[in-house]
Amino acid sequence: xxxxxxxxxxxxxxxxxxxxxxxxxxxxxxxxxxxxxxxxxxxxxxxxxxxxxxxxxxxxxxxxxxxxxxxxxxxxxxxxxxxxxxxxxxxxxxxxxxxxxxxxxxxxxxxxxxxxxxxxxxxxxxxxxxxxxxxxxxxxxxxxxxxxxxxxxxxxxxxxxxxxxxxxxxxxxxxxxxxxxxxxxxxxxxxxxxxxxxxxxxxxxxxxxxxxxxxxxxxxxxxxxxxxxxxxxxxxxxxxxxxxxxxxxxxxxxxxxxxxxxxxxxxxxxxxxxxxxxxxxxxxxxxxxxxxxxxxxxxxxxxxxxxxxxxxxxxxxxxxxxxxxxxxxxxxxxxxxxxxxxxxxxxxxxxxxxxxxxxxxxxxxxxxxxxxxxxxxxxxxxxxxxxxxxxxxxxxxxxxxxxxxxxxxxxxxxxxxxxxxxxxxxxxxxxxxxxxxxxxxxxxxxxxxxxxxxxxxxxxxxxxxxxxxxxxxxxxxxxxxxxxxxxxxxxxxxxxxxxxxxxxxxxxxxxxxxxxxxxxxxxxxxxxxxxxxxxxxxxxxxxxxxxxxxxxxxxxxxxxxxxxxxxxxxxxxxxxxxxxxxxxxxxxxxxxxxxxxxxxxxxxxxxxxxxxxxxxxxxxxxxxxxxxxxxxxxxxxxxxxxxxxxxxxxxxxxxxxxxxxxxxxxxxxxxxxxxxxxxxxxxxxxxxxxxxxxxxxxxxxxxxxxxxxxxxxxxxxxxxxxxxxxxxxxxxxx
Numbered sequence: 184x185x186x187x188x189x190x191x192x193x194x195x196x197x198x199x200x201x202x203x204x205x206x207x208x209x210x211x212x213x214x215x216x217x218x219x220x221x222x223x224x225x226x227x228x229x230x231x232x233x234x235x236x237x238x239x240x241x242x243x244x245x246x247x248x249x250x251x252x253x254x255x256x257x258x259x260x261x262x263x264x265x266x267x268x269x270x271x272x273x274x275x276x277x278x279x280x281x282x283x284x285x286x287x288x289x290x291x292x293x294x295x296x297x298x299x300x301x302x303x304x305x306x307x308x309x310x311x312x313x314x315x316x317x318x319x320x321x322x323x324x325x326x327x328x329x330x331x332x333x334x335x336x337x338x339x340x341x342x343x344x345x346x347x348x349x350x351x352x353x354x355x356x357x358x359x360x361x362x363x364x365x366x367x368x369x370x371x372x373x374x375x376x377x378x379x380x381x382x383x384x385x386x387x388x389x390x391x392x393x394x395x396x397x398x399x400x401x402x403x404x405x406x407x408x409x410x411x412x413x414x415x416x417x418x419x420x421x422x423x424x425x426x427x428x429x430x431x432x433x434x435x436x437x438x439x440x441x442x443x444x445x446x447x448x449x450x451x452x453x454x455x456x457x458x459x460x461x462x463x464x465x466x467x468x469x470x471x472x473x474x475x476x477x478x479x480x481x482x483x484x485x486x487x488x489x490x491x492x493x494x495x496x497x498x499x500x501x502x503x504x505x506x507x508x509x510x511x512x513x514x515x516x517x518x519x520x521x522x523x524x525x526x527x528x529x530x531x532x533x534x535x536x537x538x539x540x541x542x543x544x545x546x547x548x549x550x551x552x553x554x555x556x557x558x559x560x561x562x563x564x565x566x567x568x569x570x571x572x573x574x575x576x577x578x579x580x581x582x583x584x585x586x587x588x589x590x591x592x593x594x595x596x597x598x599x600x601x602x603x604x605x606x607x608x609x610x611x612x613x614x615x616x617x618x619x620x621x622x623x624x625x626x627x628x629x630x631x632x633x634x635x636x637x638x639x640x641x642x643x644x645x646x647x648x649x650x651x652x653x654x655x656x657x658x659x660x661x662x663x664x665x666x667x668x669x670x671x672x673x674x675x676x677x678x679x680x681x682x683x684x685x686x687x688x689x690x691x692x693x694x695x696x697x698x699x700x701x702x703x704x705x706x707x708x709x710x711x712x713x714x715x716x717x718x719x720x721x722x723x724x725x726x727x728x729x730x731x732x733x734x735x736x737x738x739x740x741x742x743x744x745x746x747x748x749x750x751x752x753x754x755x756x757x758x759x760x761x762x763x764x765x766x767x768x769x770x771x772x773x774x775x776x777x778x779x780x781x782x783x784x785x786x787x788x789x790x791x792x793x794x795x796x797x798x799x800x801x802x803x804x805x806x807x808x809x810x811x812x813x814x815x816x817x818x819x820x821x822x823x824x825x826x827x828x829x830x831x832x833x834x835x836x837x838x839x840x841x842x843x844x845x846x847x848x849x850x851x852x853x854x855x856x857x858x859x860x861x862x863x864x865x866x867x868x869x870x871x872x873x874x875x876x877x878x879x880x881x882x883x884x885x886x887x888x889x890x891x892x893x894x895x896x897x898x899x900x901x902x903x904x905x906x907x908x909x910x911x912x913x914x915x916x917x
Contacts, residue, residue, distance in 0.1 A: 277618050280625035287395050288388040288434070296387045300438070303380040307443045310353045311450050317346060381435050388431035392624070396423055399631045407717055408634040415630045415640055420504075421497030422627045429493070430620035437613050470562060474554050481550065483543045486615030490622055492540065495533040502529045637719055660720030664729055667692045668714065668819065668849075673723035675706040675713065682871070683709055686723065689865055689875040693818060696848040696860060698878055701867030707851050711735065711821050734817040734846075738824035740808035742795040747786055750795055751810050765814070773813045776840050777806040777833055802828040809837045813844065822850045831856055855887065 289296045320339060327335035400406050400423065409416050416422065506513065506522055513522055633639070637659065660673060668691040675684040683706035691697050699707050712718040714727060715735055727733070743753050751770050752760045767789050774780040782803065786793060799807065805828050812820055820841060826834045838860045841848060850857055864878040 277621060280621050281617075283628075284392065284430070284434075284621060284624060288391045288431070290391065296384065296391065299380060299384050299387060303384060303438070304442065306353050306380060307439065308446060309349070311443070311446050313346065313350050313353060314447070315450060317343075317350070320346065378439070381439050384438070385432045385435035388434055389428055392427050392431060393423065396427065396624075396627065396631075399628070399635075403635055404717055405631050405634055408639070409630065412639045412718065413630060413634055416627060417494075418497035418501050419627065421493070421500060422623060425496070426493055426620055426623045426627075430617070430624050433613065433617040433620055437617055440613060474558065478551060478554060482547060482612070483540075484615065485540075485544075485612045486618040486622075488536075488540045488543075489616045489619035492533070492536060493619070493623060495529075495536055499526075499529045499533050502526050639719070660722045660724060662716075662720055662725045662727070665726035666728060667726065668728070669724075669726040671724040671726075673713065673725055674721050675709050676718075676721055677709055684867070684871055684873060687873065688723075691819075691847065691849065691863070693847050694845075695862050696842075697850070697863045697865060698858060698861040699849065699851045699865045699867075700853065701873075702869040705867035705869040706873075707867065708823070711823065711849075711851075714821065728818055732818040733821065734812055734815055734819070735821045736808045736812060736823065736825040738805075738827055739801075740804050740811075740825070742799070742804060742807070744792075746790045746792050747783065747795075748789040750807050751814055753811060755814075770810070770814065773810045774806075776813065776836055777809055778836070779803060779806045779810075800828075805829055806833065806837075809841075812846070813840060816844045817846060819847045819849065822848060822852070824852055826852070826854070826857070 289300070291297070320342060324336060324339045324343070327333075327339060400409075400419065406419070409419050502525060506526070513519060670687050670689050672686040672688055674682055675687050676682050683704075687706075687710070689697075699710070701707055709718065713720060713725065715733065716730060741753075742750055745753075748757065748760075748767065748770065751773070752765075755763075770789070771780055771783065774783070782799070783789060786798065795807075796804070805825055808825060826837060829837070834854075834856065838848070838857070842860070848860065850861060858878065859881075861878050864874075864876060866874045868874075
């Protein structure tokens, strides 16, 4: 019966009870509002900390796996791929790599970069405070219009123009926000030129990072090891020139595009909470967070796309560089059509990827624009209307002008805060792009550290998978500085893992000139690369003088950019030449020995600069290389077919002068005219065997002549047999 009586209460009584309940709950909430708000905020803060902790712990397994890969030593086989393409993510590895790069671009507390960053932060804060003041001033201007007070209106305009001076100066220092809509791109490009601090930061970052990378790249033959001994970096030039620039720009832009919006959100939300209360902001923030999570889930991996696009750009550039480097060979083979197919294939692969990313950016931008500009804007309008349509307990009653001022101010602040939240959301793409550049630059630094420590990764020949050969590739030999050159049980291995000679042993003392012969691919060039420190020693002991006492002259010598003098003294500078007490007259005497002193006058003197590879013929280039040898006068010289384009008279002058300077010669050549200048011979058979012995040039010449005569006779045996058979047939018929 009691239940029935309650159900049969009049409607007015029921409504009154509900209103009393709501009123009592409201009074109770207002009484304990401060404690409840603090509890909610503390709960949200704890949830945020726990979420960050879980995100970090989820990356530990991946981090441990990466550390194990980094600890691997030796050269990998084809089955153990050098480096798989990394998935670009905002994980622990990204922050670790970014921190590593930040320590390079901001080396210390007293660095110029940190001072610029602090100055940039001050101007960012000033711009936020100015924006807040402008929002309040805008509300006062509209309020004065509604209330019909011209004096207040024009006074506000005066203040508006006064504030415009520091506001525009601040915008010039820090730049404007990045464009969100396509229609804003043109205006944003205009104001991007004014972002003084951001541009200076990017330049300083690039300068620091380029200097650091260049020092590592051009030390300890790292540049050679990256191109010849390791497969992980295909286009170091792309990484050093383009990717470092993009990383620096992205890092400088991200600070402005992330720090400023976060500061705006904090300041604007604090200002709004004083006007419309923190409860509405909390509810709006939860809705924004929910929609942001949905957007983040649907966001494509733009960082991975950026890294892949940079890789394809590098490969496309490399194809054109290769076309330039081998233009003569390609032209002689009439291979332009084949090269065109390769270039077209590389370009269309790049464009296909760019178009695919462009389509995904279009759909993603459509989703982002709808949510950020309109859905969040609608939420903001609802929030701003609360003090107008409802009586807020903690706010004093206002007139129409006061409500208008409050609404305009809150509306402007809310639009600014919504824009700030949008920039934070849009910055996720920028962070992913930064992650892509960070991954590529960090990979370059990691690989350079690996090759410096003797850890190489490349695809190897099939013979490298044999257990015995694999054991040799994992080993490391010993290199000892000595006056003489001595190899003891040193394996000679090609870069792709082929073992050319299992154990090589020979000795070259000063004054004992060595001739090295053998078929192509037998290990002659590999021997010199080991001797020059370009290739690792996989076993045995190598005793050799320091690098400065060994000079290498290839068949096609390197001619640097610079003056004619620079071609003779390379890699010394003019200052270093004078420090050695050598003059231009001394250089001219060196040229007279090999009969090319006339080129000094022909090209316009020692300071003339030309593209020497085009100006000088092959024979003149080889003579210039020999003059370079006379200038440096090392203890040992490696001559790799370096007289193939000169006459016998010039060749004799070269070798006689080198011997007169006390240079011990190690020559690779098939010219019989050079035998007489050497005492020892190292002969490879191309099957992994070799002979090291004294060279009797005269006796070897006789044996070689006899061998050639016998070869000639043997080649005529089939003709003789055919003739005998023909004569027998003729005799049988008669």
